[in-house]
Amino acid sequence: MAKNLTGTLQIVTANRLRDGSVVFLTQTAEWTSDIRRAAVARDGEAATRLLGIGTVAAAESRVVDPYLTAVTGEGDDIMPVSLRERIRAQGLTFAAISADATRYL
Amino acid sequence: MYRYDEYDHAFVAERVAQFRDQVKRRLAGEITEDEFKPLRLQNGLYLQLHAYMLRIAIPYGTLSSKQMRTLAHIARRYDRGYGHFTTRQNLQFNWIKLEDAPDALADLAKAEMHAIQTSGNCIRNTTADHWAGVAIDEIEDPRIWCEIIRQWSTVHPEFSFLPRKFKIAVTGSPNDRAAVRVHDIGLRMLRDENGEPGFEVIVGGGLGRTPMIGKTIRPFLPKQHLLSYLEAILRVYNRYGRRDNIYKARIKILVHEIGAEEMRRQVEEEWEGLRDGALDLPADVVAGIGRHFAPPRYQPQPTIATETERLRFENRDFALWLRSNVVAHRQPGHAIVNLSLKPEGGPPGDASAAQMDAVADLADAYSCGEIRVTHEQNLVLPHVAVADLPAVWRGLTLIGFATPNLGLVSDIIACPGLDYCALANARAIPVAQRISQHFADLARQHDIGELKIKISGCINACGHHHVGHIGILGVDKNGTEFYQITLGGHAGDDVSLGSILGPAVPADQVVEAIDSLVRTYLAVRQDGERFLDTYRRVGNTPFKERLYATA
Ligand code: SF4
Numbered sequence: 001m002a003k004n005l006t007g008t009l010q011i012v013t014a015n016r017l018r019d020g021s022v023v024f025l026t027q028t029a030e031w032t033s034d035i036r037r038a039a040v041a042r043d044g045e046a047a048t049r050l051l052g053i054g055t056v057a058a059a060e061s062r063v064v065d066p067y068l069t070a071v072t073g074e075g076d077d078i079m080p081v082s083l084r085e086r087i088r089a090q091g092l093t094f095a096a097i098s099a100d101a102t103r104y105l
Numbered sequence: 106m107y108r109y110d111e112y113d114h115a116f117v118a119e120r121v122a123q124f125r126d127q128v129k130r131r132l133a134g135e136i137t138e139d140e141f142k143p144l145r146l147q148n149g150l151y152l153q154l155h156a157y158m159l160r161i162a163i164p165y166g167t168l169s170s171k172q173m174r175t176l177a178h179i180a181r182r183y184d185r186g187y188g189h190f191t192t193r194q195n196l197q198f199n200w201i202k203l204e205d206a207p208d209a210l211a212d213l214a215k216a217e218m219h220a221i222q223t224s225g226n227c228i229r230n231t232t233a234d235h236w237a238g239v240a241i242d243e244i245e246d247p248r249i250w251c252e253i254i255r256q257w258s259t260v261h262p263e264f265s266f267l268p269r270k271f272k273i274a275v276t277g278s279p280n281d282r283a284a285v286r287v288h289d290i291g292l293r294m295l296r297d298e299n300g301e302p303g304f305e306v307i308v309g310g311g312l313g314r315t316p317m318i319g320k321t322i323r324p325f326l327p328k329q330h331l332l333s334y335l336e337a338i339l340r341v342y343n344r345y346g347r348r349d350n351i352y353k354a355r356i357k358i359l360v361h362e363i364g365a366e367e368m369r370r371q372v373e374e375e376w377e378g379l380r381d382g383a384l385d386l387p388a389d390v391v392a393g394i395g396r397h398f399a400p401p402r403y404q405p406q407p408t409i410a411t412e413t414e415r416l417r418f419e420n421r422d423f424a425l426w427l428r429s430n431v432v433a434h435r436q437p438g439h440a441i442v443n444l445s446l447k448p449e450g451g452p453p454g455d456a457s458a459a460q461m462d463a464v465a466d467l468a469d470a471y472s473c474g475e476i477r478v479t480h481e482q483n484l485v486l487p488h489v490a491v492a493d494l495p496a497v498w499r500g501l502t503l504i505g506f507a508t509p510n511l512g513l514v515s516d517i518i519a520c521p522g523l524d525y526c527a528l529a530n531a532r533a534i535p536v537a538q539r540i541s542q543h544f545a546d547l548a549r550q551h552d553i554g555e556l557k558i559k560i561s562g563c564i565n566a567c568g569h570h571h572v573g574h575i576g577i578l579g580v581d582k583n584g585t586e587f588y589q590i591t592l593g594g595h596a597g598d599d600v601s602l603g604s605i606l607g608p609a610v611p612a613d614q615v616v617e618a619i620d621s622l623v624r625t626y627l628a629v630r631q632d633g634e635r636f637l638d639t640y641r642r643v644g645n646t647p648f649k650e651r652l653y654a655t656a
Contacts (some may be wrong), residue, residue, distance in 0.1 A: 018132060018201035020156035050656070061134035064152060082584055084523060087532075088154050092524045094535050099186020099458040103505040104451035 009048045010069050011038040011078075012054040013088065014063035022088045023063060029053050031063060035089045040074040106169055106475065107252050107397040109217045116260075117214045120221060125207035132204060149220025150206055153527050159201040160208060160223040165251035165275075166194035166478040170465040172250065173476055175216035177461035179271035181596045183209045188461070190446060192569055193272070194232050194478045195223060199525055221259070226267045228258035228339075232274045235479040238398060239487045241435050244294045244302050247277030249395045250331060251385065257332050264339050267549060268346030269354035271339070272311075284480060284596040286310045286319045287572060289356045290338060295325065303327045308338060308368060309360030312566035316602050317357040318458040320365035322372060329391070330376075332384040332538040337376035341368070370633060401488055403471035406438025410492035423498055425547060426509040431494065440491050442472070444484040444501060445508040445516065450542045452534045453519045454482030463504045471497050481557075482518055483511070513550040514558060515541035518569055522562030522579060523586075529562035531579025531586035536560055536615055543616045544623075556636040559594075572596040574637050575605040575622060577615065586612040592622070592648060593640045606645055607653050621652045 012025040023031040024038035032038070041047035047068050054066030070081040080086050087093060097104050117446045124144070131141045143302045145151075149160040157196075161176070168176075176196060180188050183205045184198040191197055201209060213219060222229055229250040239248040254273060258264065264271070274288040285291025291307035293358070304326045310319025326334055338356075345363070347353045360368045416423045432441040444464065446454050456464070468476045468486055471493045477485035484506070489497050501507035517540060521524065522533030537560055544550055559573030570576030576591035588610055591603030610618045625648045640648070 015152055015156075017138075018204050018323065020152055022155055032393060058138065061131065061137075064138050071469065084154070084529075087523060094524065094530060094538060096185065097187050097455055097457045099181050099461075101457045102459050102503060103461065104448045104455075 008043075008047075009074065010041045010050070010068045011035070011071050011080075012050045012066050013038075013069055013085070014054060014058065014066035017061055017064050020064075024089075025050060025054055025057075025066070029057075031057070035078055035080070036075055038071075038074075038078065040071065040078070041068075107164070107394070108250075113217070114214075117217075117221075120148070120219065121207060121210045121214050124210060128203060128207050143225070145203075145206075146224040147221065148206070148210065149223035150203070151527075152203070152249065153521075154523075154527050155197065155525065156200045157203055157206065158525070159198045159206060159220055160191075160219055161196045161198070161213060161219070161220050162223050162230040163194050163196060163478050164255055165231060165237065165248045166235050166250060166479065166480075167237075168476040169216075170468040170474045170476065170514060172216045172218055173461050173465040173468070175212060175218065177458040177465070179209050179212060180458040182212075187455055187457045189452075189521065190456065190478050190482050190484070192480050192482060192520070192567060193230060194235070194480055195230060196478070197410050197521070201310050201519075205457045226271075227265050228254075228261065228267075228271045228273065231255055231258070232272070232283055232288075232480055234276045234278060235477045235485050236282060236441055236487065237277055237477075238400060239434050239436070239439075239441050240278055240282075240432050242280050243278040243435065244296060245277045246395070246398045247275040247283070247292075247294065248398050248460045249391065250277075250292070250304075250328070251275050251390070252394050252397070253332065254335065254351070257335070257384075264343065267339070267343055268348045269356075271342075271349070271356070273335075275297060279598075281598045281600075282594075284569075284572065284600075286600040287312055287316070287569075287596060288319065290335065291319050292331075296329075297325050298329075300326065304331065306334065306338075308372075309357040309365070311355055311357040312571045313355070314352055314564045314566075315355075315358065316571040317361060318600055318602065319357075320368070322365060322369040328384050330380055332386065333364060333379040334372070334376055334437045336384055337372045337379055341371045345371075345559070366598070392613045395605065400436070401475070403436050403439060403488070404490065406492060408438075410438075410490075410494070413491055413494045416495045422509070423495065425551065426496070426498055426507055429509045429513065429551070430507070430511045434488075436488075438491055440489050440494060441569050442486040442489045442494070442497055442501075443479075443511050444486065444506040445510055446506065447484050447510060447516045447541060448508050449515065449545045450538050451505075453517050453537050456484075460504045460506065462493055463500065464506070467497060470500075475646050481516065483516070483569060493551075509547060510550055512557065514544045514553050514556045515550060517541060517558045517560060518573070519560040520562050520568035522560070522568075526562060528565060529579065530564075530581040531588065531612070533560040533561050533562040533577075533579060534576060536579075536588065536612070539616050539621055543620065553627065555633050556623070556626075558619070569596065570594070571602045572600070573603060573641070575619060577619075580609055582609070588612065588615050588618075590622075590652075591617060592645060593637065595637055604645060606649055618652055622648050
């Protein structure tokens with residue numbers, strides 16, 4: 001794995017059409033909900049290529065609104081730069097109440 | 106309660122079938138997202154950060170126990186088991202799958218509910234005083250008029266493509282509990298000199314990016330003219346409202362730009378051609394709709410509810426709850442019970458499927474099967490016998506909805522914010538949670554008294570921060586959450602918009618900042634003053650000095 005990644009690293013994310021869930025584009029042009037498996041573009045050219053794959057998937061009605069977003073690190077160390085994307089990747093920042101709960105926590 | 110007639114049933118069923126087909130074609134890739142998006146929005150289905158969100162209209166905030174059970178069922182079956190009651194008396198499910206949405210809508214339709222006109226540039230769900238029909242100061246049940254508006258505005262061909270969304274609020278009492286001055290149209294019922302009920306017509310209020318207080322363009326409108334007058338307003342808006350700029354498209358901007366007087370002139374001129382026509386409802390039609398809202402048959406009640414009195418003296422929690430959450434009812438021997446969906450540390454307005462079912466059971470046992478949703482993200486059991494209050498309190502305590510904090514510092518309004526919302530700048534729910542934990546001590550809350558905190562995660566102001574006694578607005582400063590604080594907003598009769606206190610504070614200092622504001626108030630308040638009274642007397646300065654001195 002590459003170390004000391006600097007500069008703009010980007011991944012492609014979207015929502016899956018069928019259920020709306022957050023997904024990331026992998027190296028093998030699949031869509032995963034696990035951000036650690038996201039393909040990371042290291043330069044503008046690679047980013048454009050990745051987004052192109054995303055756009056095709058959108059045209060094929062698999063995902064909705066694919067876009068590039070900046071990250072730091074990759075694999076287990078990957079972390080979106082913006083808070084919005086961290087929340088998309090990791091879920092709610094508080095515990096939601098469950099169906100059978102009669103009390104909040 | 107209003108029941109669907111054959112027309113309503115057929116219309117909603119047809120829409121579900123139509124949407125089912127549209128979803129099928131979308132999933133098969135036969136239509137593009139650009140083509141599909143307006144169709145799903147017309148059915149209340151948004152795409153948010155993590156999933157699709159389904160916004161369900163609860164007309165004028167009235168629900169039957171059966172409808173509440175349907176919502177619980179949808180939460181369990183199609184969502185993650187909970188829903189969020191909003192400031193527009195709607196309910197939002199946050200985790201709906203596109204492929205399940207038609208089934209969810211079909212189940213809703215069986216319980217006479219839908220998600221139509223909960224999005225888009227049309228007339229949205231008309232909101233009302235949540236104590237409609239039971240409030241002591243009420244002239245007439247506003248829901249009769251809301252239902253008339255609902256029927257008139259549902260798929261109204263002329264008003265399906267307005268310059269922007271359009272929200273109407275109605276209060277049936279001279280005391281405003283529906284925030285009528287911050288809606289596109291607000292209707293406030295009052296009586297003329299002969300004692301005849303009618304409406305004060307207020308136009309051009311709203312929150313969002315450019316908050317405005319509505320202007321009265323007609324101090325008194327005899328009620329039979331309501332629809333023709335509304336139609337005249339909508340026509341003027343449809344004609345002149347700005348479609349060139351989304352930020353200037355609401356009717357409030359039009360009223361602001363041409364002035365209330367010119368707006369009045371235009372509306373009255375338009376109305377001349379409409380009044381006394383087909384839209385002016387004959388009394389028997391109004392009476393027919395009114396029968397749906399006739400009060401239930403209340404059981405005769407003893408003059409003294411012994412058990413209730415005993416418990417009030419013996420149990421401090423019960424006494425506190427009576428004081429803050431229970432309100433006088435127009436029917437002797439009865440009370441209005443307000444349920445707090447603001448438990449300490451909880452997300453404001455959220456209810457689990459189990460809680461929804463339990464509320465439905467309590468409504469059946471003690472409130473004639475009826476429930477209300479408030480624009481402050483709470484629920485109401487509107488018809489409880491005073492003698493049943495101990496049982497209702499115990500039932501609500503079991504499900505965590507008996508926190509005695511109505512109107513107090515922990516009864517916070519918060520929009521979904523950055524945890525859910527695609528438009529958000531910052532989180533709102535976790536901020537509310539931390540504030541309510543900080544002020545958990547109920548005795549202290551009661552000492553602080555009425556204090557309404559309202560939080561929005563962006564300038565769209567779904568959390569009504571402009572009219573919070575303390576308003577909190579999430580902003581994004583170079584990718585970090587900051588919160589701008591406003592003071593002195595209020596949504597009642599003496600409506601006011603909050604004024605900005607100073608520079609926004611970072612997320613980790615919000616609780617401290619609110620604590621500082623509360624301490625300042627406690628230090629300078631005079632006898633009997635609420636937070637808002639003190640603020641109106643002393644202004645920003647003492648609050649500002651103390652808050653920013655320490656910063
Ligand atoms: S105020 Fe902004 S963040 Fe909050 S729900 Fe509305 S649009 Fe979303």
